[in-house]
Amino acid sequence: MMLRPRWIGALVLALALAAGFAWLGQWQLERAVESGTVIDAPSETVLPLAQVAKPNGPITDKATGQLVTVTGTFVPTDYELLQGRLNKGTAGWWVVAHVTVEDAASGHPVALAVARGWAADKPTAESAMARLANEESVPQEIVGRLLPTEAPEVPTDKSHPTVMTTMSVAALYNLWSGVDGVDVYSAYVVERTPPPGLVKIDSPPPIQESTLNWLNVFYAAEWIIFAGFAIFFWYRLVKDAKQREDEERELAQETALAAGKVE
Template identity: 45%
Template sequence: MSSPQRPVASAAEFPPTLREVMLRGRWIGMLLLCLVVAGVFAWLGQWQLGRAIDTNPPAPGATEKVLPIDQVVKPGAYLDGPLVGQRAETSGSWVPGDFLVVSSRFNDGVEGYWVTGQLRIAGTAKPTSLAVAIGWAPDEKAAKAAVQRLEKTAEGSVLTVTGRLISDEGPVAPPQDQPARMDRMSPAALLGFWHDTAELDVYRPYLASGAPLGGLDTISSPAPEEHSSVNWLNIFYAVEWAIFAGFAFYLWYRLAKDAWEREVEEFEERNSAAD
């Protein structure tokens, strides 16, 4: 005589497993979406990492080699970061009437004034000018006296100027009682005071001259510090993108698990009510 068989429990008598919930169409679709999002984050991280390491950094002391200005930057173009402080030279003549004083200029910790000029570059097809910081004076009276001396020798003389190229500091509004006062070295601001600027090309950076004129002192302009070829900020961003990619998968897992836990709770509540 055969022994009686136990009744087989139906699937409805047991709650779904986490694996069964994750394999449902809805959650497979969510997983595919997370894969796309994680892929975008991974690509952004790789792009950020590629920018974190300079594979072709400037050679040590590269900024100390004097280059023709047109090999460093073009008129109207911004100065690339590695070229800030690059020594450069150019030839031209001063534009009379455009020697201007910029205040709040420090020379080795001492506050004073710069005398600046508009240098009209020689040999260009279109009129082109470069703002030049010519030299430093300890007070405004000495700066204005230097302007008068420079005006006397400016007309028609062509000279070669050598110095460091530095980015525009950006203009600021002058005090209301001193509309002509300038506290920033900004070619954009100087342009507003220059003469003969019709159809003029202008260099965005300025040149801090290494050979003062008009009885001025040399502007203190040391060589820029050499930077590491590794940009740690970009590496930090790359790590952040990797974390975001991992979080996309964690979010999918957490949502699927929450759905599974709700189904288990509902199953247990139904069984309790049936009992």
């Protein structure tokens, strides 16, 4: 039945229509992406830290990855090392610091964690840390990317229980001096310009989000449905024609049988 020339021709026509509808659906999807709205997060505009984050609370999604500036004093006795920190795929060491910032609203000191730079090996990191600890404690402007605190990690190496691998503000706060009762930012800043002897920590801006044009997506779905309907319509035509021929054949057989009995 389906191999008859007219039905083969109808199938070719249905497939051509389905291909055309599918192409239109793909075109509508491309339009949905192209005409989508990009959610622009101005993370690369340097803003005052106090404008985007407050002490003693998590930072917002909007503030995550924001470049900020703040003036504070590095505490020379509170430098720490973090090991196993990846920088462009290479494991190494972070030199992290405790910075005392003055809260503009209350005038009280606030503790802030700052990741100053990366080193490929521990001796280099320790040398830079020792040099930084000997610098004069004066207020400095710090510019860097604001990131949320990481969860503390239980040391797996029992022989070195003090080794840190995560940038946990809570863990650092317990190691810092003179912070009892002092407010703290639940986030840290990755310094944009590292001090001499350290490499800049790779901290790319947040990925921009985009929204689809849902009207185009709806049109694309319609064209896909039309493509499927073209094939289904051909199938129904063939099925109905076969059923009609079968009924006519049965009727002819019954008529012939009845005529034979009459004779």
